[in-house]
Amino acid sequence: MPQINPLTALLESHPFAVLDGALATELEARGCNLADNLWSAKVLMENPQLIRDVHLDYFRAGAQIAITASYQATPLGFSARGLTEAQSAALIEQSVALAKEAREIYLREDPAAGPLLVAGSVGPYGAYLADGSEYRGDYVRPAEEFKAFHRPRIEALLNAGADLLACETLPSFAEITALADLLTEYPQARAWFSFTLRDDQHLSDGTPLVQVVNTLAACPQVIALGINCIALNKTTAALKHLQSLSALPLVVYPNSGETYDAVSKAWHTHGDSCGSLAGHVSQWLEAGAKLIGGCCRTTPEDIAALRERR
Template sequence: MDQTAEKKSNVVEELLKENGGWAVIDGGLATELETNGADIKDALWSSKCLFSCPELIRKVHLDYLEAGASILITCSYQATIQGFLSRGFSQDQSEALLRKSVELALEARDIYLKKCPKKRQILIAASVGSYGAYLADGSEYSGDYGKYVTLETLKEFHRRRLQVLAEAGPDLIAFETIPNKTETQAYVELLKECEIETPAWFAFNSKDGVNVVSGDSLEECGSIADSCQNCVAIGINCTPPRFIHDLIISMTEVTKKPILIYPNSGESYDPLKKEWVKSNGVSDEDFVSFVNVWHEAGASLIGGCCRTTPDTIRAISRALKGGV
């Protein structure tokens, strides 16, 4: 790894040091896009906004920065070259939309820092959603891709997308909602094969508080991620808050790297209706009541996923500062 990559790999460490051992990730992007009037009931989900209303993406990023987030996750979770090609975009146009997701977050950071009286470090994490997210059938919540989707299939699916996002200049690559061991391995191998120097985090999802959603061992998946030279943080996203504490403990068994968590609100997703269903959802107050417990258990990067809002992130930031 050259000196530039070495410097890049320390961005999370530097951010945590600047904040006294913790940092705040942003919250649900799609949730806020809908709140601001975007129609995302679509196979492309929030990535539809990259061509339909990019100004709303920039606005939501700014809202999260104003709320106290130090890490912005780009609007590329469900943005794939294959998905854009299926909608009639060319290869070049599809790659441009991927770059646009990073550019919008970079622009939001620049706008915020120009008017922010107290300068602070803000990182941009380029989101790479799982293969299941592209399928738009909810299979990122099961990890069941069928017997014909192999390690090589997944590597070929993600390869060019990962290259384009890394070349766009984010501070981090965020592999999110990883549902199984095979996809974890695919990411690790791709980073090496493509000679990508951008540091990465790996975030898994769970529906039982023990394993990842496919049933694969969380500890085994975490160990695969931990072995990756680019990996600078490992953790959990889009998982109900009630499972997070035990999952953090499991993660501390397999890594010494920073642990990140950004749970959803606790509601359930209906992939057919493309809607979140209120079930065991928690309020912002309930959600935030867990924050210091999670931090004490070992999580240092904390934010929110689906159905969380700038109010959630504001409350998380206040809690970590000792205000709650």
């Protein structure tokens, strides 16, 4: 029997599904120091209840899909802190459990809020490198090395009961191809793929999006595709181009428009580059977006404003 697309019920009952916003921004607001190679995954080790609290705040703000704190959680990254593969897998599974716990709490508060989904974050190899290369895609690895890197995290996320996978912030065509092939090892898995871009028609590594879309079209487990962690003012043109290439639902969750400095592990504002997520909803919907949320430096307030536009 074919696996049911977990997004179907959401998208049948709403013009778009509301994703959550930045996790790290809210953790920093709660006193976490994330100037670390593990970024928000560090909090899985040190204070996981804060992660649950952030997920809960986003559900209360109107998010219908929570993205787990596993973006930078990998056995390779945790091994630098002395953790075994089993300990790393347990932390990745915990990232799902925390989101599910927040969902359960919120559904007790508002039983009519469902369905609510948990998307297991699968960040790129570049995030593990912690040098900003998820915005460049300038790392080269064999396909089997990419698969070996991503496999244990995907297994842990699925074992813990993630409803779907968010293969996100992907800048590299070689990595995207390896991930799509890896999914076939887990026939029950469904995923969205979202990219960082050089411009509205090319991945960060320069690969034309038409090549990316044609490759992913051969993978029925990919149920949505789009863009994330790019500036607001670059989103609509890219979505329109993707809409011309694919009939899949599109996903968009940009950052605030600030620029990330991989050396200082900080975001920097440039004039009036920050904008409103809600102010872009109409044009995103026209361009085929069906999953809309925020990435770095966005807040529950931004998500609440999106909910009002739903």
